[in-house]
Amino acid sequence: MEFESNDSNWDGVYYYPQLFGGVMLTAAVLGLSTSYFGGTMGFPTLPYTLPYLNNLQKKKREKRKVRVYMDGCFDLMHYGHANALRQAKALGDELVVGLVSDEEIVLNKGPPVLSMEERLALVSGLKWVDEVIADAPYAITEDFMNRLFNEHKIDYIIHGDDPCLLPDGSDAYALAKKVGRYKQIKRTEGVSSTDIVGRILAFIEDKNACDGSQESSRNDEPNGMNKSVEKSKHASNFLPTSRRIVQFSNAKGPGPNARVVYIDGAFDLFHAGHVEILKSARQLGDFLLVGIYTDQIVSEQRGPHFPLMHLHERSLSVLACRYVDEVIIGAPWEITKDMITTFNISLVVHGTVCESKSSVNGQADPYSVPKNMGIFRMLESPKDITTTSVAQRIIANHEIYEKRNAKKEASEKKFYEERKYISGD
Structure with a gap:
């Protein structure tokens, strides 16, 4: 380009x-x-x-490469963020991402769920990102815009087609538009950070969903999910298509002599811990294959309020990670000999920090086959963060997030009411 x-x-x-x-x-x-x-x-x-x-x-x-810039908070990273950055990268040759500082987020939106370190790991781990500018300002001032153009050699500033307004009501990208260095992408429908926070807050309203008193009712509901969880899961409007999966895929398989490493899990509410364990797993071979559990398996293992993201949402989040080569969408709980042969798996790994794969209630060891074959290895998890620990941060400050969500939901409702054709990205 x-x-x-x-x-x-x-x-x-x-x-x-x-x-x-x-x-x-x-x-x-x-x-x-x-x-x-x-x-x-x-x-x-x-x-x-x-x-x-x-x-x-x-x-x-030797034509100079076009460098594009996109900024954001990227708090509670999801496939919508990944798709935005994928679209931005398509408008240039090199994508530079500005990561808004914790302090700026607090001033403009309230406390972030994830720290700068965690958000940096998530953004840096995306396959379309070439560089990250940490502690970027929330508003693009003239001085910062000149820094982008002169120091970072940015050609265009990118943002989605949803409005981004500063506290005073002005357009955050007005300066870039004025100098003709602004380009726009389509927002990904069906998900937002506001939506995800809403899913987590939904089961707070029905705390009995987590009580033992509700144990009997769990088994009465389809897939072990109670009505409150079914209600919260309908918050997702994502309609998966084969085209979207192809856009996220590397579109290549392992070579005939490649060392294929396999790791499985829920990968719910994709976080920095997931990125780091996937990075470690990828370093053990030539090709990383990731198994994503079905919603039913996750619900059975973690409780009726999980997963927070459904199967296809979780699969896209994992596919967007630069360390992942391929995913199995709806992987089985137990790893069989046939599965190992089919995918030519050389090594099966499992992290030390995990919320599943416990041998409780008399369950058989799901890794018994690879263990007996001598191809199983426990992998030290670089971080102790989990999906539950991230959710607990929101629950602990639920009043703050409820107020923020109420304000955001109004603007998002208006956006969806006025939206036009969006699938041609």
């Missing part, structure tokens, strides 16, 4: 270097002094002209 330039000098030399060189050579053969041309017409002498023409041809071949 080439950055547009207004510089028209030497255009003829760019496109017709042989013709120009031929003219100069003909002049020399006819005995016309190149020094005459240099003195009267402003042309350089012939010995210096040909190397210069070669440099111009080389510059033409």
Whole structure:
């Protein structure tokens, strides 16, 4: 991709270097002094002209890469964030992401759920991101915009088609639009950080969903989910398509002699702990295959209020990770010999920090086959963060998030009411 330039000098030399060189050579053969041309017409002498023409041809071949910039809080990272960054990357050659600081988020939106360190791990772990600018400002000021253009060589600033207003009601990207360096992408429908917080807050209203007194009613509901959870799960409006999965996929399989590493899990509410364990797993082989449990399996293992994200949402979040090569959408609980043979799995790994795979209630060890084959390995989890611990942060400050969500839900409702055709991204 080439950055547009207004510089028209030497255009003829760019496109017709042989013709120009031929003219100069003909002049020399006819005995016309190149020094005459240099003195009267402003042309350089012939010995210096040909190397210069070669440099111009080389510059033409080595077009400068277009660098695009997109910023955000990226709190509670989900596939909507990943899809936005995928679209942004498609508008250039290199994607630079500005990560808004914790302090700026507190001032403009309230406390973030994830720390800067955790958000940085998530954003850096996305396959479309080339660079990250930490502690970016919430509002793009003229000084910061000039820094982007001059220091970071940014060509365009990108944002979604949903409005982004500052506390005073002004457009956060007005300056970029004014100088003609702004491009827009389509917002991904069906998910938002506000929506995810809403799903977590939903089961607070019915605390009995987590009580032992509700144990009997869990088994009466389809898939072991009670009505309050069914209600909260309907908050997801995501309609998965094969095209979206292809957009996120690496579209390639392992080589015949590749060392395939397999790791499975719920990967619910994709967080920094997931990124780090996937990175560690990928380092053990040539190809990382990730199994994503069905919603029913996750609910059976963790309780009726889980998973917070349904199967296809979780699959896209994992596929967006740069360390993942392929996923099994709806992986089985137990790893069988047939599965190991089918996918040519060389090593099965499991993290030390996990909320599933416990042998409670007399369940058989789901890793017994790879263990007996000598291809199983416990992998030290780099972080102790879990889906439940992230959810607990929101629950502990539920009053703050309820107020913030009430304000955000109004603006999101207006956006969806006014939205137009969006699937052509």
